[in-house]
Amino acid sequence: MTSPIPPVRPRVGLFVTCLVDMFRPTVGFSAVKLLEDAGCIVDMPMDQTCCGQPAFNSGDRDSAKKVARPLIAMFAGYDYVVAPSGSCAGMISKHFPELFADEPAILADVKALSAKTHELVSFLTDIMQVKTLNVQFDGTVTYHDSCSGLRELGVKQQPRALLQTVSGLAIREMKEPETCCGFGGTFCVKYPEISGKMVGDKTADIAATGATTLLAGDLGCLMNMAGKLRREGSDIEVRHVAEILAGMTDHAPGIAGRDPEGK
Amino acid sequence: MHRALPVAIRKGNNAMHVSTSPKFRENAHDALLDQSLQRALGRLKTGFKDKRSAAIAALPEFEALRDKAVEIKNHTLENLDHYLTAFEANVKANGGHVHWCKDSEEACQTILKICRDKDAKSVLKGKSMISEEIGLNAFLEKQDLQVVETDLGEYIIQLRHEPPSHIIAPAIHVHKEQVADSFRATHKGRDPNRVLDEPRDLLDEAREVMREHFFAADIGITGANFLIAETGTSVIVTNEGNGDLTQTLSRVHIAVASLEKVVPTLEDASTILRVLARSATGQEMSSYTTFSTGPRRAEDLDGPQEYHVVLLDNGRSNMLGTDFQDMLRCIRCAACMNHCPVYGAVGGHAYGWVYPGPMGSVLTPSLIGINQSGHLPNASTFCGKCEEVCPMRIPLPKMMRHWREREFEKHLGASSVRYGLKGWAFMASRPRLYRAATGLAARLLRILGGGRGALRSLPFAGGWTQIRDLPVPEGKTFKQLWEEQQKNKSRQDGGPK
Structure with a gap:
């Protein structure tokens, strides 16, 4: 796939995602650092909330549009829109044109937004041509390929390529890193027993690698797997891949991890 | 000598056309607690999936073949009336008969009439999902016809009075020990101490029992993987050879097929065959690919005296021109369910109707209504694996989403979810x-x-x-x-x- 040559200092609008905003701001700041280090000028429009995916996937197109529509104007002035999530980036880049297909008046603007929206790690490697990172992480990690990033956006080698440049870090692959963790948005609460079976198979696969840290690029999947590992009493640390790549692991304990100071 | 049919078969009931899809959640709960089922499902991971990957890795032009297969089916669906009419004309030219049936009832009655006209007592069946869809076995048995499934998997579930749990491996939920139990209970007059430990033992015994049925059969019913318009041919793919015997040894061959099975030419069928077996079982070709064109001719050594095709609509023509038309490209390879983590967790019976897994979650609402099957398109994480492996590139997650939209429009889902979404949208649109x-x-x-x-x-x-x-x-x-x-x-x- 050929990538357009980016402007020397592209203006990036960060779509931080609703889950990162509320649960894990460290991922947002990791994204900002990675983007700035790569030469981007980063801004975060304050009025953003969510991409509308929960409603879109629940069949409620009206609500999805209501939430999604403001993003079209909000991000119009940026060269790129970047999200630390394959799922939300996929929603904007792959599904917005379908969602607004019946509104010809704004469809061109929607398509322009879709075309410039990227998932964080693949944006760094494929558009900004980041090859190496000057960070340290002593540990063995395993990487879960979140479904939307993998199958909608082709995010597979990019995070592994960057992780391999982190000094002190070793990757041990799961048997089935591409198998869904059972999150699936509202699926995990609508069908908790099936979701439980899926995430149980996933945590068994994770544990079998012997890795001490689990990484992925989507907070929904990470919260599902971290919550299950925690329930099982596992001490495997769970982090968004951006936290490692930005060298910001000291900003917060792992997801669902105990606060070392016991606050 | 014609031994009496096993009691289990005579009394066999097939309640498949009664849907338990509304109870999907309860079905799934039971399935997750069923240790035997869970053990059987564990085998899926190393069976079909690995074999499919290996077969596709060995065929560099696989992606191009997929594109070609999609193109053939799309073209056919756009001109379905034309190709079906051509198919009918060519079947007739070869001396066969075509019966157009709008629903299950019509299809069953048509088949019954053929049986009655021939004064038939027994019916042999090759594996056919359409016959499951129309509830054919139960219908014929009510009319005092003896029905024997000849595909080993189908035979096993017939003995167990169960519907299939998978579209190409109907007894995938059953262990060999359970099969041995069924055989001992059904095949009377055999040495009770005989060894039935290995699949080979079971296969040999099934073959012996089956052979007698083959020679005595009046009517042979098969499904069809393809109907070829230019030649008036029906095609089946099997691995056991039972389909060939069913249709050549019987006096009458009836092929039951839904109307989207038609393709224009032999060449087109060949193209799709190249993606079918690889996607299904990881074989380059199935062991048997059988082309049936008309009844036995004067110079033929064998073959049925009569050849009938029962063409079933059952709601499919309503899918044309809608968001769900692409589903009619499906060639029933089962790759979607073999790779689906939800199917892998709960198995096929939990889905509660004929077609399980992702293809069923799209097709079932089209055939029995979304109000009867609302769980199915909802019970998906939209992980996208099904679409990735579908040889016909059917956008299954997208179509499941369309079903969720229909459900939402009709206010069929839980009102708590509805109000929850509206409340969330209210908040999320006020920064x-x-x-x-x-x-x-x-x-x-x-x-x-x-x-x-x-x-x-x-x-x-x-x-x-x-x-x-x-x-x-x-x-x-x-x-x-x-x-x-x-x-x-x-x-x-x-x-x-």
């Missing part, structure tokens, strides 16, 4: 209110979680905490921290140098 609310929620959850980092339970979040802990937020939201950071920056920038 200041949203910021305040999420800021408050993040703080509250943080306080509740203490230093533990996760909650074991939380009111109104039982669906989440039943299975897993809820990770608690860091404390402040990203937007709060970002705003503070921006203020500090501008203070520094604006302050004394």
Whole structure:
């Protein structure tokens, strides 16, 4: 796939995602650092909330549009829109044109937004041509390929390529890193027993690698797997891949991890 | 000598056309607790999936073949009336008969009439999902016809009075020990101490029992993987050879097929065959690919005296021109269910109707109505694996989403979900209110979680905490921290140098 040559200092609008905003701001700041280090000028429009995916996937197109529509104007002035999530980036880049297909008046603007929206790690490697990172992480990690990033956006080698440049870090692959963790948005609460079976198979696969840290690029999947590992009493640390790549692991304990100071 | 049919077969009931899809949640619950089923499902991972990957890796032009196969089917569906009419004309030219049936009832009655006209007593069946769809076995048995399934998997579930749990491996949920039990209970007059430990033993015994039926059969019913318009041919693919015997040894061959099975030419069928077996079982070709064109001719050594094709619509023509037309490209390879993590967790019976897995979750609502099958398109994480492996590139997750939309439009889902979504959309389209609310929620959850980092339970979040802990937020939201950071920056920038 050929990538357009980016402007020397592209203006990036960060779509931080609703889950990162509320649960894990460290991922947002990791994204900002990675983007700035790569030469981007980063801004975060304050009025953003969510991409509308929960409603879109629940069949409620009206609500999805209501939430999604403001993003079209909000991000119009940026060269790129970047999200630390394959799922939300996929929603904007792959599904917005379908969602607004019946509104010809704004469809061109929607398509322009879709075309410039990227998932964080693949944006760094494929558009900004980041090859190496000057960070340290002593540990063995395993990487879960979140479904939307993998199958909608082709995010597979990019995070592994960057992780391999982190000094002190070793990757041990799961048997089935591409198998869904059972999150699936509202699926995990609508069908908790099936979701439980899926995430149980996933945590068994994770544990079998012997890795001490689990990484992925989507907070929904990470919260599902971290919550299950925690329930099982596992001490495997769970982090968004951006936290490692930005060298910001000291900003917060792992997801669902105990606060070392016991606050 | 014609031994009497096993009692189990004579009394066999097939309640498949009664849907338990509305009870999907309960079905899934039971399936997850069924140790025997879970053991059987574990085999899926190393069976079909690995074999498919290997077969596709060995065929560099596989992706191009997929594109070609999609093109053939799309073209056919756009001109379905033309190709079906051509198919009918060519079947007739070869001396066969075509029966157009709008629904299950018509199809069953048509088949019964053929049986009655030939004064038939027994019916042999090759594997056919369409016959499951129309509830054919139960219907014929009610009319005092003896029905014997000849595909080993179908035979096993017939003895167990069960519907298939998979479209190409109907007895995938059954262990060989259970098969041995069924055989001992059904095949009377054999040595009770005979060895039935290995699949080979079971196969040999089934063959012996089956052979007698083959020679005595009046009517042979098969499905069809393809109907070829230019030649008036029906095609089946099998691995046991039972389909060939069923249709050549019987006096009458009836092929039961839904109307979207038609393709224009032999060449087109060959193209799709190249993706079918690879996607299904990882074989380059099935062991048997059988082309049936008309009844036995004067110079033929064998073959049926009569050849009938029962062409079933059963709701499919209503899918043409809708969001669901692409589903009619399906060639029933089962790759979607073999790779589906939800199917892998609960198996086929939980879906509650004929077609399980992702293809069923799209097709079933089209055939029996979304109000009867609302769970099916909802019970998906939209992981996209089904679409990735579908040889016909059917956008299964997208079509499941369309079903969710229909459901939402008709107010069929839970009203709590409906109001929840509307409430969430109200908040998420008011940025200041949203910021305040999420800021408050993040703080509250943080306080509740203490230093533990996760909650074991939380009111109104039982669906989440039943299975897993809820990770608690860091404390402040990203937007709060970002705003503070921006203020500090501008203070520094604006302050004394």
